[in-house]
């Protein structure tokens with residue numbers, strides 16, 4: 001089971017009343033404010049840690065790649081020093097989420113990320129903060145697009161969003177006849193809890209296909225997001241993409257195979 005499946009992002013979860021002062025056991029020892037990020041930790045986080053620098057820079061990456069204007073709404077990040085402390089916090093406050101390595105919560109007034117300083121904290125924070133950045137820019141983002149973009153931007157900078165575990169999984173499943181691209185099926189998903197590992201991987205694949213292949217596909221995605229941002233609604237991406245080019249599922253498979261070439 002891969003990281004994101006564990007680090008499910010429970011968007012829109014009801015946390016009414018969960019203010020900073022009322023959540024028991026939240027990290028409060030150190031606070032670091034960098035642009036819109038407010039990072040609370042229970043250990044001393046170096047002021048210019050390279051991970052923090054990367055997370056701050058990622059906002060501009062997201063904005064530039066998706067052609068969306070930056071919003072500076074604060075995102076609150078609670079960073080635990082150990083998995084043990086994090087698990088104890090989850091057990092007391094979010095008992096249904098205890099198998100998740102990190103997660104993102106959005107309420108009407110606050111964007112919050114919870115994570116711990118483990119081996120995969122960089123990947124987890126890139127993923128969860130992508131959700132945070134996206135939600136400051138575009139309301140009503142379809143779940144699968146939200147997750148696909150988070151999977152794209154969780155990859156370290158300089159790799160052009162290539163998520164190799166996803167690529168390998170999709171090609172293997174396709175070779176066994178157990179997976180075939182189906183964007184319409186992704187568009188039916190309404191709960192992160194219903195998403196399988198393959199759903200996350202395919203969501204990433206479509207986003208990579210649209211952002212990293214042709215200008216026409218990239219423009220289509222950017223225009224789709226712009227429309228969502230301006231009006232809160234847009235036609236399904238599947239219908240827009242089918243209008244742009246036929247047999248798009250086959251084109252996606254060709255793209256994945258191209259990515260697997262040495």
Ligand SMILES: [Zn+2]
Nearest residue numbers: 008009147150
């Ligand atoms: Zn996510």
